[in-house]
Amino acid sequence: DAKTTQPTSMDCAEGRAANLPCNHSTISGNEYVYWYRQIHSQGPQYIIHGLKNNETNEMASLIITEDRKSSTLILPHATLRDTAVYYCIVRFLSSNTGKLIFGQGTTLQVKP
Amino acid sequence: GAVVSQHPSWVICKSGTSVKIECRSLDFQATTMFWYRQFPKQSLMLMATSNEGSKATYEQGVEKDKFLINHASLTLSTLTVTSAHPEDSSFYICSASRDPSPLHFGNGTRLTVT
Numbered sequence: 699d700a701k702t703t704q705p706t707s708m709d710c711a712e713g714r715a716a717n718l719p720c721n722h723s724t725i726s727g728n729e730y731v732y733w734y735r736q737i738h739s740q741g742p743q744y745i746i747h748g749l750k751n752n753e754t755n756e757m758a759s760l761i762i763t764e765d766r767k768s769s770t771l772i773l774p775h776a777t778l779r780d781t782a783v784y785y786c787i788v789r790f791l792s793s794n795t796g797k798l799i800f801g802q803g804t805t806l807q808v809k810p
Numbered sequence: 811g812a813v814v815s816q817h818p819s820w821v822i823c824k825s826g827t828s829v830k831i832e833c834r835s836l837d838f839q840a841t842t843m844f845w846y847r848q849f850p851k852q853s854l855m856l857m858a859t860s861n862e863g864s865k866a867t868y869e870q871g872v873e874k875d876k877f878l879i880n881h882a883s884l885t886l887s888t889l890t891v892t893s894a895h896p897e898d899s900s901f902y903i904c905s906a907s908r909d910p911s912p913l914h915f916g917n918g919t920r921l922t923v924t
Contacts (some may be wrong), residue, residue, distance in 0.1 A: 744915075
């Protein structure tokens with residue numbers, strides 16, 4: 699699995715957009731970009747994933763660069779409950795081969 | 811949506827005893843489940859891949875005789891920490907998915923060995 703690089707921590711004001719970057723320069727053509735977050739003492743929560751097109755769901759938007767070497771997770775209107783560790787992971791789609799390898803993630807602190 | 815359930819959510823045991831943690835996929839069948847361990851202020855570390863009907867695949871450095879995994883059905887995988895010691899105290903998390911859905915995680919089991 700390709701490795702990812704994320705900033706260790708970020709702050710965001712409540713109500714503003716939170717933009718979390720991720721570098722995955724060694725991603726292969728059939729690896730997807732996944733984002734999960736972990737709130738303290740809970741299991742990781744799936745947010746969104748994509749291959750090469752930008753994706754949006756009720757939680758967030760995922761912007762993937764054209765060369766697929768980096769991506770940005772966007773939380774459009776951050777709330778205090780979005781304070782968590784955010785993990786960017788690349789993996790193959792199938793669970794039989796695509797185990798999730800977690801890096802250190804980005805600790806997002808949403809401040810009032 | 812897919813739901814993964816773990817039980818118990820926390821357990822305290824004495825050194826030398828064994829502890830079993832269950833991971834269930836509640837509304838789907840999972841041929842593969844994954845077990846992770848997480849120490850305080852650290853990221854999740856993959857321990858093993860649990861395959862229904864066959865032996866688990868362990869990551870390098872994880873003792874298979876220490877962490878017994880049984881994936882007896884398409885909805886249940888168990889992790890048994892044998893002869894637990896204080897250094898085994900950790901947060902254990904499982905995950906599963908039904909292709910092509912993303913992996914979903916249980917809420918974890920906090921093990922404290924005294």
